[in-house]
Amino acid sequence: MENQRSSVCEFDEDLLRILKLPDVGKSYRPTHATTLLAWYSKPSKSQRRLIELGCATGAVCAYLALRYKIIVTAIEKDEFLFKSAQKTIEMNNLSNMTVHNISCSQVRDFFQAESFDMVVANPPHHLTNIPSPDSLRRTTRTADFQSAIEFIEATSYLLKNKGVFVYILPPTHLSFWVVEFTKRKLQPKKALPVYGSPKGNAQFFLLKGVKNGGIGLIIEPPLFLKRA
Secondary structure, three states: HHHHHHHHOOOOOOOHHOOOOOOOOOHHHHHHHEEEEHHOOOOOOOEEEEEEEOOOOOOOHHHHHHHHEEEEEOOOHHHHHHHHHHHHHHOOOOOOEEEEOOOHHHHHHHHOOOEEEEEEEEEOOOOOOOOOOOHHHHHHOOOOOOHHHHHHHHHHHEEEEEEEEEEEHHHHHHHHHHHHHHHHOOOEEEEEEEEEOOOEEEEEEEEEEEEOOOOOOEEOOEEEEOOO
């Protein structure tokens, strides 16, 4: 129980308050998933080059660039969100962050293999093509299993040997992600379940792994976003 309380106390739901972000409407305002990924992606001293796949407005990578003074790259396939991420860079004067208007399937054309110490991602959580009434969310937050594999293959290509990847994922398709990661020698090492309250099921899993790492997965104490 002590570890559980420590995790809850350490997590700050308002950590993104240090950022200035463009107003893109309700569709892409930072969510709990955004904040959780930013919080869990703390780089070590040796991890100085980071890339975010599918950065949306750039909130996560902008936070990491501002907070840890590392070199940050981001990619975003949607043109509107790409331009919003550019605004985030400008609004926060981030000379150590760049963003590219490309998809995961295009990374081999723009970056050298194994050129990053860390890869982070909040990929589309809906992999069964359940339509959203919001057009922007429908095109950027809903995908199929092939699109998910493109995230994983981009991670494998971009990440250095023994580099770290951090994803936030829904429990629904967690087994799919773990199987596909391990097929590409991306070994999950830590998983943190996140609950809305102690009375409900887990809403997210924060997953941290190592490229070419050994077998051994730690399930961390759960994080509750609200008290019962």
